Amino acid sequence: MLGIAAIAVAVLALPAQAQKKTNGPGAPKKLYCWDQNGQRVCSDTLPSEAINRARDEINANSGTRSAAIDRALTAEERAAAAAAAAQEQADLAAEQTRKRTEQAMLTTFQSEADLRRVFEERTSLIDNNVQTARYNVTSLRDGLITLLREAGNRELAGQKVADKLANDIQARHRELLWQQRLQASFERQRAELDGEIEQIIERYRVMKGPRPG
Numbered sequence: 001m002l003g004i005a006a007i008a009v010a011v012l013a014l015p016a017q018a019q020k021k022t023n024g025p026g027a028p029k030k031l032y033c034w035d036q037n038g039q040r041v042c043s044d045t046l047p048s049e050a051i052n053r054a055r056d057e058i059n060a061n062s063g064t065r066s067a068a069i070d071r072a073l074t075a076e077e078r079a080a081a082a083a084a085a086a087q088e089q090a091d092l093a094a095e096q097t098r099k100r101t102e103q104a105m106l107t108t109f110q111s112e113a114d115l116r117r118v119f120e121e122r123t124s125l126i127d128n129n130v131q132t133a134r135y136n137v138t139s140l141r142d143g144l145i146t147l148l149r150e151a152g153n154r155e156l157a158g159q160k161v162a163d164k165l166a167n168d169i170q171a172r173h174r175e176l177l178w179q180q181r182l183q184a185s186f187e188r189q190r191a192e193l194d195g196e197i198e199q200i201i202e203r204y205r206v207m208k209g210p211r212p213g
Contacts, residue, residue, distance in 0.1 A: 031058035079178035133183035
């Protein structure tokens, strides 16, 4: 929780006119507070280096917190969130399919081919995800190799690797790792779907039983 002393010091440091509602009716002055190098920093402006940090927004007139902003997600966290969203979508589709097949397995499906068609939408969805992820991985890997080759040539020529080139290499590598995780997740879902289909087909066969001669 934000310390009272930190708020008070920051508010008192503002010009007197900044502590009043100068941005129009109903628009009080904001105060931003965040942690930096182990210390609590408060300011009436938000510098660029603090944009991605977790912060509190304070009403400079009342000293009360008006909002709490979480820090920006890292590439790894974005990859985990994307994989979780994809898994949630696949799980929802799986549950819907299971309900349909259990209710109509005996009355609707006259053959195993009819039953397999229920899974076509899910199979197509996951196959598309797999193909897209594979394409992205290949493209990102090729781009990273090109950047690394350029950096290597500059070093062999005794030249300094430009900061922009070094940053591009790091960014491309992070994106590649992200897409590789997504690809592995989609391929695992595809394998699990194949197993699920076979289990349901086997259950269908048992429920149908042998037909009278």
